[in-house]
Amino acid sequence: MAIKTQMETFRTLGKVCELNPQTAVECKFGSEAVNVLSAYASASLSGAEAGNGEVRYFGKALFSLVYEDSEKRVCRAEKGVEFTAKVQDERVYPALTARACIAVENVSVRREGASVYLTALLGADISLFGEYSIEYMADGDFIVKHEPFTAITAHLCGGATEAEDEFETDCIGDILLHSESVNVTDVVCETGTLRAEGEINLGILALKGENDLVSFERLVPFRVEIPCEEAAFNMSGTAHVSVGGVALRAEADESRGKCKITAEFSLNVEGCVYEESSVDGIADAYSKECKLKLLRGGADYCGAGEIVRMTERISGRAALSSSLDFSDVLQAVTLQRAEANLVKGADGARLEGIELATLLVRGADGSHRGIEISLPFSVPVQVDGDCKVNVFACGTSARQRQEGEIEVEATLKITMQKTRAVHAEFLVGAEEGEPVVESDSAISVYIPRAGDGLWELSKQLNKSPEEVAENNPDIEFPVKEGQRVIIYRKKSLTK
Helix, strand or coil, rough: CCCCCCEEEEEEEEEEECCCCCEEEEEEEEEEEEEEEEEEEEEEEEEEEEEEEEEEEEEEEEEEEEEEEECEEEEEEEEEEEEEEEECCCCCCCCCCEEEEEEEEEEEEECCCCEEEEEEEEEEEEEEEEEEEEEEEEEECCCCEECEEEEEEEEEEEEEEEEEEEEEEECCCCCEEEEEEEEEEEEEEEECCCEEEEEEEEEEEEEEEECCCEEEEEEEEEEEECCCCCCCCCEEEEEEEEEEEEEEEEEECCCCCCCEEEEEEEEEEEEEEEEEEECCEEEEEEECEEEEEEEEEEEEEEEEEEEEEEEEEEEECCCCCCCCCCCCCCEEEEEEEEEEEEEEECCCEEEEEEEEEEEECCCCCEECCCCCCEEEEEEEEECCEEEEEEEEEEEEEEECCCCCEEEEEEEEEEEEEEEEEEEEEEEEEEEEEEEEECCCEEEECCCCCCEEEEHHHHHHCCCCCCHHHHHHCCCCCCCCCCCEEEECCCCCCCC
8 A cells, every 4th residue: 555645835936047138228419529528327127027038128228428519618418218128038937027127337438420329238137036836745654754944935025215315515517417326235124114224326527617527426325115014023135226316406505605406316126025934844754664765855045144234445546548647637536436246265255346437637728538547456355155245436536646647545335245045955755665574572672873863763773753762761862872772562472
């Protein structure tokens, strides 16, 4: 007669795969841009959809151009371009939920005839979530060792909110360019909500006087809570916060020589709350009547770990995209940003990357030009395992101490969120084997190995743990060196 097993099913939502496509978006400006000083692009997603073998994502890219016209006046121009892109992958099917984040990785400028073309390279991080289930053995008509395994369920959530700030600067003219970068410093799960905190680095390039340039930045803290019914205090989560739009207003107070700037930000938040469940599975089993062939299974789960934060000040001689000398006046540093990768070696982990910015200078003839500056860095970090790294550059300054050389200082704010990886193992079935021959002796004495536990001994002796413990009430498990285990068998008298 075949042995019987009791099976259970655990259903969850988890990450099926990740895709990292790139797409290029182009924008055309007219002949009025005689000399390009600075170019910037930002992008926001409107949505992402999973189909048969592909993910389609779409949104809008906003291009900003600062330039000199034919009369050497500094001007600005902005244009928006809608885009649609897709990435193909055989693992994608329509029932999956696509969560996408997008970032501008590079902006290039080229001139064709009288026109100027800006091309933004957009990198997307697309996570695909889907429902899946595991079937595991929960019981059977044999002796089992129950041992719970950990499973992780992802609960997706999202929303939109606003943040605002008001501050004073010296009197400025037209705002030529603004850029925003977001640093999420903390993610906390509370009852019914996911809370994200961090700061927005608002960078502004403006005119001062008739044709001089000035740049400044403002760190704007934010705190946002988005509803998530499944969230609780003992859970972990991730949050991606992006700037969907910015409204800037400048009011000049000429009597004081000051300007009040009001900034209103539209923030989009996509979050994920990870719930860990303890599932009562079976780690091992055996039968007193027959040998068992155990069928084992496993599953891998991914969640979020702790967040590690650090601040590092870097400095050094920067590489320049073009030359300059003491006749050039340094006016502004704008579009500061950082790129980095986590590198692990025998001596530990390091964050290696480059800090980038645009230096705007005015030459002896009164004309302006933009020079791209870059400063490599290598920072030791204390982190184990896999993690997601975000590097936030602020406070960048530049000076020309020696002719033709630019010394740069910058502050890096580094946030690393560890990835929690869980591997679960459990029994998924058992098959009946050969019968077990029972010893006919009334008493058996065994000398176990030191350190053997009750389950291991019971399985070797083909007795239930309760029988072994009852027959040896004076022994504590795991056993010590030299101890003996006795098994008594009841015998009936035959007339």
